[in-house]
Amino acid sequence: MKRRHLKILRELLRQPTAPFCEEAVVQAVGRWARQRGVAMSRDPAGNVLLEYRRRPRRGRPHWLFSAHMDHP
Secondary structure, three states, rough: OOOOOOOOOOHHHHOOOOOOOHHHHHHHHHHHHHHOOOOOOOOOOOOOOEOOOOOOOOOOOOOOOOOOOOOO
């Protein structure tokens, strides 16, 4: 695993979290997104959505990642 990926994981995994108490993780993700110009929003269920708004090359796939924030 690349060093920069480990740094991101360590930052997320050090956040306190429990079911229905996930705001520290949400805030850490928000900081990461702001630093990189990635748009962050939340849907009605409270899921965090990140969108990199650069036009993809034609035919390139879109990626979706999913994770539980209450037990990373």
